[in-house]
Structure formats: C-alpha cells, structure tokens
Amino acid sequence: MQKTNRNCSLFISEDGGSEELLVVLKGEIDHHSAVWVRTEIDEKIMRYRPSRTVMDLSGISFMxxxxxxxxxxxxxxxxxxxxxxxxxxxxxxxxxxxxxAGLTRIVSVERESRKRRGRA
Amino acid sequence: MKEKEQKRSYSTECYNEMKLRLPSLSVNEGMARAAVAAFCAQLDPTPSELADIKCAVSEAVTNCIVHAYRDTVGIIYISVKLCRGGLVRIEIKDKGCGIEDVELARTPLYTTDSAGERSGMGFTVMESFCDKVRVFSGCKKGTTVTLFKFVKGKE
Structure with a gap:
C-alpha cells in the first residue's frame, strides 16, 4: 500500500501477515506529516498485531x-x-x-550500509 | 577570517533581511523552513549548516502551531536577518498564549503532551543546532524565539 501526503510518502507491506510489518517512509517528517503517518501505521499495527514493525527511514531527507x-x-x-x-x-x-533524545538506548536501530555518510 | 571567528559578536550590522508571515497551519511548516533555507543559501552554507537551520526553524514554527495557537489559528511572523561576520538571526514570533515557565519549557524531554506523541525535544534541538537561542514570552501576549547561527559556509 502506497500513500502520499504532500512532502511525505508511506509504503506499508501487508504481505508479511502477523510476523513483520514493513513501513517504508520517504520525504520529510515534521509535525504535519507525523500526525498522518502515525494514524496510518497504528491502524495496521492494531489490525495485524505484528511481532515486529520495521520503520525504514533510508528515504527520509528531513526530520x-x-x-x-x-x-x-x-x-x-x-x-x-x-x-x-x-x-x-x-x-x-x-x-x-x-x-x-537518547532514543538509541530505547529503540533498536539497524544500520547496515554506512555509505550514506557524508550525504546525510 | 580568523579575526571574525574570534570575535563572534551576536549584534553585528544587518545587511539583508527577509520577512514572512504565515497562518499557523501545520501544512505551512515545510514552507517556512524551506523559505528560510532558500534565503540563507546566498551565504553558501554547508549541507550540515543548512540542515541545522531548517531543523531549528521547523521546531520553532511547530511550537507556534502546537502550543501558542493551540485551539486557534493565528499569524506566525518570521524575520531572517543576515548580519556581518556570517551571523544569521532568525526571529519567530507569535501572538499566542505565551509560555508560563520558559526555563521549564526549555528542559530536555519536558512536554505538556500526556499521550506520548511529542518528545519534548523542540527547544533542545534548537539549542543544539544553533549557537544561541533567546526566548521572550509573556502570558497571553505571545512568544518570540530568536535563533542565532554562525554560517561559515563552504571553505
């Protein structure tokens, strides 16, 4: 499922069933887009109750x-x-x-490719 | 170059200015930071400096929308001054409800939001990404946040 709301787009894979929910975000996350993204993700979490939700931020240019x-x-x-x-x-x-915010101590962060460094 | 860096005066002469006023609609957040960034581009900032400015402006504007004009729509006044010595002075003003305790509001992770959807990191982000942040606020009068950022630019 792909949705776009102005400067932010969201793709949620729904084929994983109850195992993993993959959320791919692109564009800009600010207060405006966060409100919308939150509603979309929460609806899927409540529907599928996955054991893992992955938020892919590789396409985020501003946060x-x-x-x-x-x-x-x-x-x-x-x-x-x-x-x-x-x-x-x-x-x-x-x-x-x-x-x-000390977020890295609370939420698990996966970073495989460090190639983006310098372009950040 | 070196001399200028050593002095780092926050009150140098302004030689170029931009003013912007927007209603406090969340859809304008992107516009506000993009406009400020576009105006600052003439200083030839590094991508990191530009990202710092965009992020700090976004925080201040979001505060106007979420807090100052909580249940209403008011005007956000933004002024960007380019000053000698690579100083950018960004003033973000509202005529909203004001901040009761500015010191408390500036505390990292302090938020009035009980739903756990806001981080309380707005002022902390502004302070980390700028060289100085000044806040004036009066109850029911409004708040003025001034961001001071030295842009060294590329080279």
Missing part, C-alpha cells in the same frame, strides 16, 4: 523532533501488542537527533 515522538509513540504501541519496533537506516542527521 525534526516530531520524528522522535513518532518513533517513541510507535515503540510504546508495539510494546502494548507484545512486539518490537525496529528503525532501519536513519541517516547521520537523523542519528544526531536520536542521540540528543
């Missing part, structure tokens, strides 16, 4: 502290359904904001 709220909120929601939230491929800029 402010609204992104921290978005991720913390989804982390709490996944805990409520007995699952885990994983954040995948945040760029250097996003990592900087995560570290300010």
């Amino acid at each position: 402010d502290s609204s992104g921290i709220g978005l991720i913390m909120g989804r982390h709490t929601r996944m805990q409520a359904v007995g699952g885990l939230l994983v954040v995948r491929e945040p760029n250097e800029r996003i990592m900087k904001i995560f570290e300010l």
Whole structure:
C-alpha cells in the first residue's frame, strides 16, 4: 500500500501477515506529516498485531523532533501488542537527533550500509 | 577570517533581511523552513549548516502551531536577518498564549503532551543546532524565539 501526503510518502507491506510489518517512509517528517503517518501505521499495527514493525527511514531527507515522538509513540504501541519496533537506516542527521533524545538506548536501530555518510 | 571567528559578536550590522508571515497551519511548516533555507543559501552554507537551520526553524514554527495557537489559528511572523561576520538571526514570533515557565519549557524531554506523541525535544534541538537561542514570552501576549547561527559556509 502506497500513500502520499504532500512532502511525505508511506509504503506499508501487508504481505508479511502477523510476523513483520514493513513501513517504508520517504520525504520529510515534521509535525504535519507525523500526525498522518502515525494514524496510518497504528491502524495496521492494531489490525495485524505484528511481532515486529520495521520503520525504514533510508528515504527520509528531513526530520525534526516530531520524528522522535513518532518513533517513541510507535515503540510504546508495539510494546502494548507484545512486539518490537525496529528503525532501519536513519541517516547521520537523523542519528544526531536520536542521540540528543537518547532514543538509541530505547529503540533498536539497524544500520547496515554506512555509505550514506557524508550525504546525510 | 580568523579575526571574525574570534570575535563572534551576536549584534553585528544587518545587511539583508527577509520577512514572512504565515497562518499557523501545520501544512505551512515545510514552507517556512524551506523559505528560510532558500534565503540563507546566498551565504553558501554547508549541507550540515543548512540542515541545522531548517531543523531549528521547523521546531520553532511547530511550537507556534502546537502550543501558542493551540485551539486557534493565528499569524506566525518570521524575520531572517543576515548580519556581518556570517551571523544569521532568525526571529519567530507569535501572538499566542505565551509560555508560563520558559526555563521549564526549555528542559530536555519536558512536554505538556500526556499521550506520548511529542518528545519534548523542540527547544533542545534548537539549542543544539544553533549557537544561541533567546526566548521572550509573556502570558497571553505571545512568544518570540530568536535563533542565532554562525554560517561559515563552504571553505
């Protein structure tokens, strides 16, 4: 399922069934887009109750502290359904904001390719 | 170059200015930071400096929308001044509800949101990404946030 709302687009794979929910975000996360993204993801989490939700941030070009709220909120929601939230491929800029909030101590962050460094 | 960096005065002469006023609709957040970034582009900032500015502006504008004009729509006044010595002064002003305790509001992770959807990191992000942040606020009068950022630029 692909949806776009102005400067942010969202793809949620629904084929994983109850195992893993993959959410691929592209564009900009601010307070405006976070409100919309939150509703979309939560609806799927409540419907599928996955054991793992992966938020892929590799296509995010801008994020402010609204992104921290978005991720913390989804982390709490996944805990409520007995699952885990994983954040995948945040760029250097996003990592900087995560570290300010101490988010990396709470949510698991997967970073495989470090090639994006410098382009962040 | 070196001399300028050593002095780092926050009150140098302004030589170029932009003003922008927008209603406090969340859809305008992207526009506000993009407009400020576009105006600052003439300083030839590094991608990191530009990202710092965009992020700080986004935080301040979001505060106007979420807090100052909570249940209403008001005007957000943005002024960007380019000053000597590579200083950018960005003033973000509202005529909203004001902040009761500015010091408390600036505390990392402090939020009035009980639903757990906001991080309480807005002012902390502004402070980390700028060289100085000044906040004036009066109850029911409004808040003025001034962001000071030195742009060294490429080279």
